[in-house]
Amino acid sequence: MRTMHTTAKIKGWMQAVSAVLLTATLVACGGGGGSDNSSSSSSNNSNPPSLLNGGSLPASPTQQPIAATATNTVPVTVGQGASGVINIPTVSVTICAPGSTTNCQTINNVQLDTGSFGLRVVGSALNSSLLGALPVSTLSGSSAQLAECATFADGYTWGSVRTATIAIGGESTASAIPIQIIGDKDASTVPAQGCSNSGGSAENTVSDLGANGILGVGTAPTDCGATCVNASTAATYSNYYACPGGTSCARTAVSLAQQVANPVANFPDGSNNGVIVQMPPLPDAGAPSASGTLVFGIGTQSNNALAASQVFTTDAYGDMNNSTFNGATVQAFLDSGSNGYFFADSTLALCGSSFAGFYCPSSAQTRSVTLVGLNKTTAAVSIGIANAQTLFGNGGNYAFNDLAGQIGGNSSFDLGLPFFYGRHVYYGFDRTATGGSAPYVGF
Incomplete structure (x- = not known):
């Protein structure tokens, strides 16, 4: 979580930073590196039994990033x-x-x-x-x-x-x-x-x-x-x-x-109206690394067309304030700076002190959040939650698409980096001060 909202709203990255740093120690001892598995598509059939443990995970998106060879x-x-x-x-x-x-x-x-x-x-x-x-x-x-x-x-x-x-x-x-x-x-x-x-x-x-x-x-x-x-x-x-x-x-x-x-x-005109974050799909058990592409500009060059299936206009900070989870209204946001999904769900077991702040359900879980834009665009998004301790058991993995943790309060739903794997996520900048377009996100 890297939020600069002046009202000091909390997004989840730092919510679990202590647990992350403890995990990082374990990861570093595992040696890291290895071959890049970032292009592997996720398949529930290939998951180790200990990851699912009788549960299931939703199908993962499969979009691939473009090559980062263009100027933008x-x-x-x-x-x-x-x-x-x-x-x-x-x-x-x-x-x-x-x-x-x-x-x-x-x-x-x-x-x-x-x-x-x-x-x-x-x-x-x-x-x-x-x-x-x-x-x-x-x-x-x-x-x-x-x-x-x-x-x-x-x-x-x-x-x-x-x-x-x-x-x-x-x-x-x-x-x-x-x-x-x-x-x-x-x-x-x-x-x-x-x-x-x-x-x-x-x-x-x-x-x-x-x-x-x-x-x-x-x-x-x-x-x-x-x-x-x-x-x-x-x-x-x-x-x-x-x-x-x-x-x-x-x-x-x-x-x-x-x-x-x-x-x-x-940036110069043509690259300054927004960005597209493109990350590869991952196996549900995680991968040592992942390689994606950040594209500058939206709809201004041949490689940055707006191809989102859903586009949500947002407040100035990219938040969708009328979204819902478990029947309650939440402020939802797509935040690459959060290293997990962060939301409040008392039915999910929390990890022990070694991984405090993360969820450790006994079996793999699926949750759904309904995103609602100011333009009334509505879409239900299913996310997978695996046991964090099981994920961290492979000390060489740094990239995960099903890691989740707790956030303080019930009013926020942070779709962090796990959401981005296998997707192209769009951010249109707020240009209303100069008579331009309203801010939006899309995928």
Whole structure:
């Protein structure tokens, strides 16, 4: 889960991060690597008896990703990654100092997250030459440095807002845009209001984050929008802080132009109206790795036609707020940054302390959630839930399509990375501020 919603809504990735990191230790001991089984289609007939144990899993989707060879594409990899966390899709991102074509660095193992908006990179992943050349933003009309705190279920990231030119695949932003550098500000500067008092610990290192950074390519063009522009709402909900002299950081309003920006929305016309996340099908028992493709633009080139069977218009953040599960209304979202399905279901047994937060049903299960868009498009989606402890029994697997866990409360249903395997998932960016189309998701 990588959410930058200003109302601090929680999506499930960090909900089970402790269990994930424990699992990662087991995975790392297994050696990882091995041949890439990502192109194997799922077949319930090939599942080991211990996985089903008298239960069954729904048929898995079978779409394959296109080759990441065009300018408007970049490879997506699920594997051991930066710190051995399971089900983390990663891409490579090149960061350049503003106005330079030589002071650049390509950062691998940046998590691809459709549940957030904007690029965030751990400062320690950057070389000193590039980091020193990225200008720290100052609040408009003052000399106060601009910083940001992103809060998650179990912690927060803290760091400066800087500007950089961003290239991904063969596309590049036309000019420098705001990004967040995680962990580059001294811990003593972390504000209590809305940050260190959010109930969790700092997540400012690669090992804590599980990646070298986060690439947020969800439906919003910036990470806070009007909430952070308006002084009255920013006083309570802003992610941004003004730091006079680099210290004494206090919550502040900030203009759209200074907010951390979705890089793809700043690519040249033809690649900037949305993205398509394409992941291969998986065996239900999991695979050592998976290789997919991120495509830039929708309906603008020969390789990015809108071919979704269902298209759901959403709120600004890509949420379908009138969806239903078990007879209750839920806020559903398709979030590649969550490494499992996360939802509340008291009929599913939870794992023991070694895998706390994940579901461990005695037999394989199927659940159905009905997605409802603002355009009234409705579709029932069936998901499979296998016993997490059984899945983790093969220490060499990092990619799973039937991993699920518990989320706090009954109001959210997080269709995380398992949903993406064997599908092409579309995200149309919110262009209503300029008279364009409303945000949407589709598959």
